[in-house]
Amino acid sequence: ILNVEQSPQSLHVQEGDSTNFTCSFPSSNFYALHWYRWETAKSPEALFVMTLNGDEKKKGRISATLNTKEGYSYLYIKGSQPEDSATYLCAFNFGNEKLTFGTGTRLTIIP
Amino acid sequence: DSGVTQTPKHLITATGQRVTLRCSPRSGDLSVYWYQQSLDQGLQFLIQYYNGEERAKGNILERFSAQQFPDLHSELNLSSLELGDSALYFCASSLRPGGARTDTQYFGPGTRLTVL
Numbered sequence: 001i002l003n004v005e006q007s008p009q010s011l012h013v014q015e016g017d018s019t020n021f022t023c024s025f026p027s028s029n030f031y032a033l034h035w036y037r038w039e040t041a042k043s044p045e046a047l048f049v050m051t052l053n054g055d056e057k058k059k060g061r062i063s064a065t066l067n068t069k070e071g072y073s074y075l076y077i078k079g080s081q082p083e084d085s086a087t088y089l090c091a092f093n094f095g096n097e098k099l100t101f102g103t104g105t106r107l108t109i110i111p
Numbered sequence: 112d113s114g115v116t117q118t119p120k121h122l123i124t125a126t127g128q129r130v131t132l133r134c135s136p137r138s139g140d141l142s143v144y145w146y147q148q149s150l151d152q153g154l155q156f157l158i159q160y161y162n163g164e165e166r167a168k169g170n171i172l173e174r175f176s177a178q179q180f181p182d183l184h185s186e187l188n189l190s191s192l193e194l195g196d197s198a199l200y201f202c203a204s205s206l207r208p209g210g211a212r213t214d215t216q217y218f219g220p221g222t223r224l225t226v227l
Contacts, residue, residue: 004153031212031213032212032213034215034216036218042220043113043115043201043218043219043220043221044154044201044218045113045218046215046216046217049213049214049215051213089153089154091154093212093213095212096167097159097166097167098144098156098159098167098169099154099156099216100156101146101153101154101155101156102153103151103152103153104153
């Protein structure tokens with residue numbers, strides 16, 4: 001069974017602080033890694049698609065890095081704001097037609 | 112708003128019944144994916160269609176089936192429903208058939224199914 005693991009499961013961060021969390025995946029057969037943000041009562045929204053070892057992507061205060069050799073990706077949020085509260089999902093593609101999702105990191109920003 | 116629509120938003124039914132969930136992909140997208148989100152589980156891939164044909168299958172039960180129509184909308188049929196089928200069912204779409212690799216998948220708002 002090929003698993004995608006995310007840690008921590010949940011996180012409380014003070015407004016204004018920066019934070020990061022991890023997505024771990026099998027380092028063999030890597031094809032692509034996707035990050036999604038899922039706000040309560042909404043649908044998952046794509047943040048990044050990462051394909052190359054060493055990739056770094058950025059969208060506003062959110063950035064992500066990728067290490068395919070050791071099988072992990074980090075998502076960073078700089079200067080957290082209340083609107084960043086959401087569950088952050090990563091999803092791994094093994095070179096086939098489907099995404100395998102992790103269970104997510106639930107981020108709560110404390111005002 | 113992702114451009115993917117799903118109906119109904121909520122569905123409450125009894126065990127043993129059959130329901131149909133409907134999804135319309137974003138304009139121009141040819142691939143449709145179905146996912147199930149149960150309590151304490153991650154999004155589980157069920158099935159993918161591309162331009163009317165089944166493209167990939169995940170952990171989809173035999174009691175479940177899907178199809179994609181010529182206008183590209185898709186339906187997920189769930190039959191002989193059990194309590195454990197209660198979940199949030201998402202549809203997503205992407206442009207290309209290999210969309211799971213590098214294309215962004217755009218998710219609909221989901222259908223929450225409750226089986227009593």
